[in-house]
Amino acid sequence: MQINLVDLSLVLLQQMCVYLVVAYLLSRTKFFIPLTHVTIRPPHKLACYVIFSLFCMMGAILGMPVVHAIANTPAIGAVLGGLLGGPVVGVAVGITGGLYRYSLGGSFALAAALGIVAQGLLGGLMHRHLIRKGKVRTLFDPVKAGALTFVGVVLELLIDLAVARPFGETLEIVLLIAVPELIANTLGAAMFIGILLDRRALIERQSSLFSAKALAIAARADGVLRRGFNQENSMTVARIIYEETGVGAVAITDREKILAFIGIGDDHHLPGTRISSASTLDAIANNEVIYADGNEVAYQCSISPTCPLGASLVIPLVGEDSHVIGTIKLYEPKTKLFSTINRTLGEGIAKLLSSQILAGRYEQQKAMLAQAEIKLLHAQVNPHFLFNALNTIAAVTCDDPEKARDLIGDLSTFFRMNLKRPSQIAPLAEEIEHVNAYLQIELARFSDSLSVDIDIPDSLGRVRLPAFTLQPVVENSIKHGTSQLLRPGHVSIKARQEGEVLVVDVEDNAGLYEPKPTGQGLGMSLVDRRIKNCFGPSYGVTVASERDVFTRITIRVPLEAASK
Amino acid sequence: MINVLIVDDEPLARKELRRVLSKTDDINVIGECSNAIDAVGVINREKPDVVFLDIQMPRVSGIEMLSMLDHEKMPHIVFLTAYDEFAVQAFEQHAFDYLLKPVNQARLDKTLQRLRRDREPQKIDQLPGANQLRQIPCFGQHHVQLVRMEDVEHVASGVSGVYVVSTDGTERPTELPLHILQDRTPLLRCHRQYLVNTDCIEKINFLENGLAEISTKRGQVIPVSRRFFPQIKERLGIL
Numbered sequence: 001m002q003i004n005l006v007d008l009s010l011v012l013l014q015q016m017c018v019y020l021v022v023a024y025l026l027s028r029t030k031f032f033i034p035l036t037h038v039t040i041r042p043p044h045k046l047a048c049y050v051i052f053s054l055f056c057m058m059g060a061i062l063g064m065p066v067v068h069a070i071a072n073t074p075a076i077g078a079v080l081g082g083l084l085g086g087p088v089v090g091v092a093v094g095i096t097g098g099l100y101r102y103s104l105g106g107s108f109a110l111a112a113a114l115g116i117v118a119q120g121l122l123g124g125l126m127h128r129h130l131i132r133k134g135k136v137r138t139l140f141d142p143v144k145a146g147a148l149t150f151v152g153v154v155l156e157l158l159i160d161l162a163v164a165r166p167f168g169e170t171l172e173i174v175l176l177i178a179v180p181e182l183i184a185n186t187l188g189a190a191m192f193i194g195i196l197l198d199r200r201a202l203i204e205r206q207s208s209l210f211s212a213k214a215l216a217i218a219a220r221a222d223g224v225l226r227r228g229f230n231q232e233n234s235m236t237v238a239r240i241i242y243e244e245t246g247v248g249a250v251a252i253t254d255r256e257k258i259l260a261f262i263g264i265g266d267d268h269h270l271p272g273t274r275i276s277s278a279s280t281l282d283a284i285a286n287n288e289v290i291y292a293d294g295n296e297v298a299y300q301c302s303i304s305p306t307c308p309l310g311a312s313l314v315i316p317l318v319g320e321d322s323h324v325i326g327t328i329k330l331y332e333p334k335t336k337l338f339s340t341i342n343r344t345l346g347e348g349i350a351k352l353l354s355s356q357i358l359a360g361r362y363e364q365q366k367a368m369l370a371q372a373e374i375k376l377l378h379a380q381v382n383p384h385f386l387f388n389a390l391n392t393i394a395a396v397t398c399d400d401p402e403k404a405r406d407l408i409g410d411l412s413t414f415f416r417m418n419l420k421r422p423s424q425i426a427p428l429a430e431e432i433e434h435v436n437a438y439l440q441i442e443l444a445r446f447s448d449s450l451s452v453d454i455d456i457p458d459s460l461g462r463v464r465l466p467a468f469t470l471q472p473v474v475e476n477s478i479k480h481g482t483s484q485l486l487r488p489g490h491v492s493i494k495a496r497q498e499g500e501v502l503v504v505d506v507e508d509n510a511g512l513y514e515p516k517p518t519g520q521g522l523g524m525s526l527v528d529r530r531i532k533n534c535f536g537p538s539y540g541v542t543v544a545s546e547r548d549v550f551t552r553i554t555i556r557v558p559l560e561a562a563s564k
Numbered sequence: 565m566i567n568v569l570i571v572d573d574e575p576l577a578r579k580e581l582r583r584v585l586s587k588t589d590d591i592n593v594i595g596e597c598s599n600a601i602d603a604v605g606v607i608n609r610e611k612p613d614v615v616f617l618d619i620q621m622p623r624v625s626g627i628e629m630l631s632m633l634d635h636e637k638m639p640h641i642v643f644l645t646a647y648d649e650f651a652v653q654a655f656e657q658h659a660f661d662y663l664l665k666p667v668n669q670a671r672l673d674k675t676l677q678r679l680r681r682d683r684e685p686q687k688i689d690q691l692p693g694a695n696q697l698r699q700i701p702c703f704g705q706h707h708v709q710l711v712r713m714e715d716v717e718h719v720a721s722g723v724s725g726v727y728v729v730s731t732d733g734t735e736r737p738t739e740l741p742l743h744i745l746q747d748r749t750p751l752l753r754c755h756r757q758y759l760v761n762t763d764c765i766e767k768i769n770f771l772e773n774g775l776a777e778i779s780t781k782r783g784q785v786i787p788v789s790r791r792f793f794p795q796i797k798e799r800l801g802i803l
Contacts, residue, residue, distance in 0.1 A: 384620070387646035388574065391665040395580035445574045449598075483573070484622045486599055486708070 005179060008064065008071055012184035015062040016073060016191075022058065023192055026051070027199045035084060036200035049089045049096075052081030056097030056116065060104060070108065071177040074101060075185040076192055078116050079152045082123020083139060090127065094120025108173075111163035115156030122152050140197055146190030153178075153185045210341055214348055217244045225353055226360035229325065231271055234259035241328075241349060245342050248309060249331040252353075255284055255324065264333050268304045276302040283314040284324045289347060290314040293338055310334030313343060315350035319358055328353060368529055386411075389441045396444065407444055413437035418468075425534070428495065428502070429461035431470040435493065438471055442478055449488045450478070456495040456504075463502045465557045466530045473506045473527060473541070473553050481508035481551055500559050501539075507552040513545035524553070531557060566679060569610065570596045571603040571626065572618035572644060577665060581616060581644070584667055588676060600629035601701050601708040607639060608739055614679055616663070618644045619651050623710060624701070627651070630694035631748050632701055632740060640683045642675060658690045697748040700728050702736035709736060718786055719745055719759040731764060733782060754778060754796055755789045762800065 026032055035048060056077030063072025074097050082090020097120070098113035106112075126148055130138050138144055157174050164170040220240045224233050234252040238260035242250040249263025253275050261269040275281060279290045279299075292299035294311035301307030309331045319325040330346045332338050389411050397404040414437040417430070432454065439452050474493065482489025490509045495502065528541035535558050545551040568591055572578045578596045585591045594612055597603040600621050607615060619626040626643065643662035645651055655662040661675050688694050699710040700719075717731045721742045727735045738745075742759060745751055751759035766781045768788070776788040788796060796802075 383647040387665055388577070391580060391646060391667075392574065392576045394666040395576035395583070398583065444576065448575050449573075486601065486622055 005176065008066070008177065009180040009183060011064050012071060012073065012180045013187075015059075015064070016184045016188040018062060019055070019058060019073060019076070019188060020191055020195065023055070023195055027195050032196075032199060033203065036196055036203065045085055045089055048081065048085035049092050052077045052085065052089070052093045053096040056081065056093055057100045060097065060101045065106075066173055066177055070101075070104065070106060070112070071181055073181070073185050073188055074116050075119050075149055075152045075156060075181075076188045078119035079123040079149045080145065080189055080192060082120045082125070083127050083145060083148060085124070086127045086131075087121065087124030090120035090122075090124025091117065092120070094118070108160060108164050108170075111160045112156070114163060115159045118155050118159060119149075119152035122155060123148065140193055140200075142190040142193040142197070145193040146186040149189035150182055150186045153182050157181075206341075210345065213244055213341070213345060217241060217345075217349055218352055220244070221349075221352065221356070223356070225356040226363065228360060228364075229254065229259075229357045231259045235262070235271065237353065238262045241330075245330065245345060247330045247338075247342055248333040248336060251329040251331070252326065253280060253329070254326040259326070263331065265301065265304075265307050265309050265331070268307065269301075277312075277314075278302065279312065280314050280327055280329065283316045283327050287316050287318060287322055287324050289316070291338075291343070294332075294334065308333045308335075310336075311338050313338065313346050315346050317350055317354045317357065319354065319361075325354070325357060368526075368533070385441075388445055392441065392444050403444075407441060410437040410440040414441070417471075424467045425464045426467035427461060428456065428463045428465060428470075428504075431465065431467070432456055432461070432493075434468075434471045435474050438475065439491075446483065446489070449485070450482055450491070451488065452491045452493070454493045456493070457497075460495050460497060460502055463557065463559055465502075465555070466527075466534050469527050469531065469555060470504065470506075473524070473555065476524060477506055477508040477510075477551065477553065481510035481512055484512055485510050497559065502557050502559050504555040505552055506555075507550055509550055511545055511547050511549040511551050513543060513551040527555075531555070565590055565592050566614055567592050567594045567610075567612045569594060569603065569606060569612040569615045569639070571598075571600065571615060571621070571629075572596075573598050573621045574618075577618070577644075581667065584669065584672055590680065591676065600624035600626060600632075601710070603629060604632045604701060605703070605739065607633060611637075612639050613683070614640045614642060616642050616644055619648055620645070624699070625693075627691060627693045628698065630688050630691065631697045632744075634741065634744055635688050638686065638688060640679065641686060641688070642679075654691055658687060660686060660691070695748055697745070700738055700740065700745065700749075702728050702738045704736065711736065713749055713751075713761075714763070716749075716751065716761050717764045717780055717782060717784065718761060719751060721757045729784070731761075731782060733784075752796060752799055754792050755787050756791075758786050760786055765800075768796075768800075768802075 031047060031051065035051065054077070056074045059074035059077055060070070060072050063070035063074075078090070078094045078097055081093030085093070094117035098116040101116055102109045102113040127139065130136070157178055160174055161167070161170055217240060221237050224236050227233055238250045238252050239262050242262045247263070249261065249265055249269070251258055251262075251269060252260040257274050258269065258271050260271050275284075279292055282288075283290045291297065291313050292311060299309070299311050301309050311332045313330045315328050316324045317326045317328060328346065328350050330338075330342060389407070393404050393407045393411070396407060414434065417434040417437070436454070443450055443452060470493075474491065477491050478489070482491060492507050493504070494507075495504045497503070524541055524543070531540045539556045539558060542554045542556075543551065544554070568585065570578050570581055570593060572581070575598070578598075582593055582596070585593055594610055595606055597606055601624055603615070603617075606612075617626040617629070624632075630641070641660065643651065643655055643660060644665060645662065646665045652662065652664075654660075661678065663672060663675060697713070699712045700716065702709045702711055711728050711730060715730050717729050719738075719742065720727050720729060724737075726738050726740065726742055726745075728738050729735050742757075746753050746759055749759075750762070752762050754760050760778055760780070764780045764782070766779045768776050768778050770776050774790050774793065776793060778786040778788055780786065
């Protein structure tokens with residue numbers, strides 16, 4: 001058989017191409033990922049062993065018989081297996097490949113098998129050497145890998161010469177296959193590493209792109225929804241997500257309405273309008289992510305038939321106890337596909353926003369409690385009131401010791417009831433008792449300029465409301481109302497039943513209420529928020545006022561609380 | 565004999581103070597007022613030697629009341645308070661007399677002793693708030709009206725006294741002299757007889773002889789005298 005050098009080289013290069021195509025295809029699978037990094041863990045080592053053994057055997061199969069030998073490329077698998085997997089993997093690949101080569105037979109079989117083992121060992125030793133020197137990156141250097149394979153092939157040829165007999169024939173064959181094998185194996189190893197590097201760069205680029213997007217959104221949206229889950233803050237967050245992900249449109253909804261919508265279709269998807277999309281309502285009702293890709297699952301905008309949006313991803317925002325508080329929606333137009341990155345990112349964003357909203361609500365509640373405590377402490381030791389009361393009692397003592405005793409009793413009652421915790425619930429009758437004690441002292445202080453009338457039907461005395469609700473309201477009417485008058489002041493406290501609601505009006509004739517006066521609003525809004533916290537948003541405190549004529553503060557609580 | 569005026573909005577507090585003061589022979593309580601506005605009138609009319617002055621009172625606090633008085637002809641002030649940390653701090657800092665309610669007899673005796681010995685002029689100007697008018701008390705026939713600074717267009721002094729003219733054109737007499745209003749309000753002196761609220765100026769017309777006149781937004785013309793013109797230009801940033 002007459003084989004010339006050039007033909008053999010071409011054949012081996014063709015082989016190498018097939019080999020590399022297989023390598024490339026394999027690189028698209030996830031089996032390949034362990035190979036892109038230095039493998040430490042046993043499962044990765046095993047994957048490394050299996051893959052390179054296969055390559056090694058493939059190199060042997062694809063070989064071209066030359067007399068009694070085979071010109072082939074198993075060196076790539078053996079050397080790289082050792083280089084990337086370490087000495088153990090290298091030798092294991094070498095033995096596997098060697099045994100296989102041996103099974104193919106021929107006068108070169110033993111020599112070639114030994115050569116393959118030697119190549120695996122060579123790669124492994126180089127691996128250990130480089131790791132010890134800390135040059136991990138050099139493992140993935142295509143030129144170095146090619147050079148090492150070159151050395152491996154030379155080693156193999158020497159072993160051939162030493163082991164295969166008769167020597168003359170061996171020498172002839174070795175001279176024939178040396179150059180083609182050297183070229184094919186060296187180039188093949190270098191390009192194999194090149195494929196690995198490309199693959200790794202791709203993975204890293206994708207994951208860094210993903211991380212960068214996620215981090216950018218997290219950083220920009222940080223704390224926005226913590227300040228409250230409302231239209232304004234939702235718009236800010238929606239804009240951030242829209243800008244960072246580059247999707248067609250972004251919407252944020254609460255359970256009822258659209259809070260924010262930015263992007264394609266914002267002419268008819270209007271913030272503030274009710275949710276009309278069935279998939280969104282489903283997502284809210286069932287707490288599940290709903291993805292309509294517009295392909296397998298049909299998507300049609302529920303508002304406008306001409307809407308250019310063609311796919312939507314609805315992710316619920318989840319609050320306490322898996323209660324859905326709203327949704328975040330990503331859209332793509334009909335002309336564009338939903339990228340997997342944006343789908344995954346969307347779910348991550350939803351988690352991030354959910355926890356922000358939760359944190360915000362928690363903080364708000366904490367701040368409210370703290371404020372209540374502070375307010376209560378102030379109330380307990382309102383020094384101005386206390387010393388004025390004592391001064392009044394001092395004045396009364398001489399002329400009317402009996403009255404003085406009464407006032408001391410009132411002062412005791414007042415302070416004793418102030419010691420109630422703000423979280424406690426008290427019946428209206430008890431609140432009135434508290435107010436009464438307070439009023440007795442104020443009436444004594446302003447005897448010539450203050451009058452009060454209280455009209456509470458006995459039947460309402462058992463209605464329950466947060467303790468310390470009524471007194472601050474009445475104190476407010478006197479402190480910021482009647483006591484600022486140059487004419488006589490009057491305060492009336494009236495309770496009535498309106499359907500299932502207890503309504504208490506506290507009205508003064510000063511009319512000095514100003515919507516946001518310094519220091520005054522805090523007490524009122526605190527009372528209001530405590531009632532809302534207890535009974536819900538339809539109850540609380542409202543104010544009506546006409547300048548210089550009257551200020552009426554109205555407290556509403558449910559009657560039914562009496563039975564609780 | 566020391567003539568004393570008590571100013572406090574609580575009748576029992578006044579009664580209590582009167583009672584403790586009555587134990588001494590040389591103190592003569594000439595009257596009581598239940599608010600600062602009445603007190604301004606009484607102080608200007610009766611010229612008491614000493615005023616016991618409560619701080620917390622309706623509409624005008626005791627300290628703000630001081631801004632309505634001529635500091636050159638001030639009675640001696642003894643402040644009264646049930647509890648007011650900030651005020652007490654200021655009193656301590658500037659060595660003003662003050663009493664805490666309920667009044668402690670020993671403390672009162674000390675204060676009275678000081679009043680008898682010498683009544684050094686008090687530096688009322690140093691008290692925060694005592695030098696700044698937020699509203700001008702104007703006296704009608706049966707009532708006192710407090711005109712807020714932003715409602716004042718200008719103040720004019722004539723033969724019958726000083727008048728505060730509001731932005732709606734209403735004229736109200738006040739007992740405060742022009743120079744006190746000039747010192748304690750942002751009003752700008754433009755003439756020997758006029759102060760003007762700079763926010764109400766529409767334009768300034770330059771006349772001959774270096775004279776000028778101000779037109780207000782309401783259309784009122786207020787003369788500008790040569791003497792005050794440079795100050796006006798400076799204040800309004802006209803070059």
